[in-house]
Amino acid sequence: MDFKRTVLVTGGSGFIGSHLICSLVCRHPNWRIINLDNLDYCCSPWSLESVENRTNYTLIKGDICDSLLVNHIFHTQNIDVVFHLAAKTHVETSFEAPLIFQRVNVEGTRVLLSAACHAERSLHRFIYVSTDEVYGATSQQVFDELSPLKPNNPYSATKAAAEIQVLSYWEKYKFPVIITRSNNIYGPRQFTEKVIPRFISLLQHNKKCTIQGTLPKSRHFLFVDDAVEAFLLLLEKGIVGEIYNVGSSCEVPIMHLSRELIKMVKNVPDSEVNDWLEFVPDRPRTELRYPITCEKLQQLGWRAQVTWAEGIRQTVTWYQENPDFWSDTNKDR
């Protein structure tokens, strides 16, 4: 079959990548979707089960830092579009093992940029999925795309370094890049190291939600379907060389989040909620909040469609219906 477009998604077996791939494969049967992923610990083979037999979907198991492999893909597969999501993503781990974050997030991005930029076929778009954490946390300021980068953990420092490489390809070669900086994204199938699935999983195992430190932390949460819609809109309408915040006005204090999840998962009255909380020491530097404005993206027509109440309901329901999804990941299907 002749495909109209070939899209390479890196990190397509991860949380956001798998939702993006499912949308691309199902909405665009005449596009070929290639997933380059080394299937790290945070992936489940079930995440892409619904599309794995589709004729327009291919998985290449491999490392984005492997320049031989990546160059080969660009020389042989006629790639038109790249969504670059592959990364090491767990902030806590980045304090313990910063080197691997440097390798994958910075060097891996360089390998991809170099291969994509020098391929015979001109790339239509290179979309780099970055994070609001590159702005550094704040207590008051609202960040727009021109705010200075002040990453304050090894993970966000590597994402910022990768962004600068991406922009340098725009400056030097007018290579058609777009950068997205999103809030915390949540939804079904997210690995249990991230805060929402971690709390749900702890509660499902009759353990308490662990609250780090005593400072009032909060996060802006965006449902994964809304993030995917933003990425697909930017592919069609985003301006090359530009950066777009992808955010939500839904700011949820972590304490409130834990209480809400305790009530939903354990089905207990208010008077028993505290029995499911445990306070633990914080990491050295606490990120209080990351408010961003996304007017620039909204001018292209994007609005978050899924309310917090609906998104968290869908998420909790999914984890309740799939309690063994992550614990069974290493077992044969």
Ligand SMILES: NC(=O)c1ccc[n+]([C@@H]2O[C@H](COP(=O)([O-])OP(=O)(O)OC[C@H]3O[C@@H](n4cnc5c(N)ncnc54)[C@H](O)[C@@H]3O)[C@@H](O)[C@H]2O)c1
């Ligand atoms: N989840 C969020 O809240 C959020 C918010 C903003 C930005 N982001 C960014 O979005 C992207 C995806 O995040 P996610 O939450 O889906 O993360 P994830 O950890 O679920 O997925 C990361 C994916 O990258 C793959 N990967 C890791 N190292 C690789 C390598 N060397 N070669 C090939 N593949 C490799 C993993 O196997 C996995 O499939 C990341 O770049 C992240 O920085 C995430």
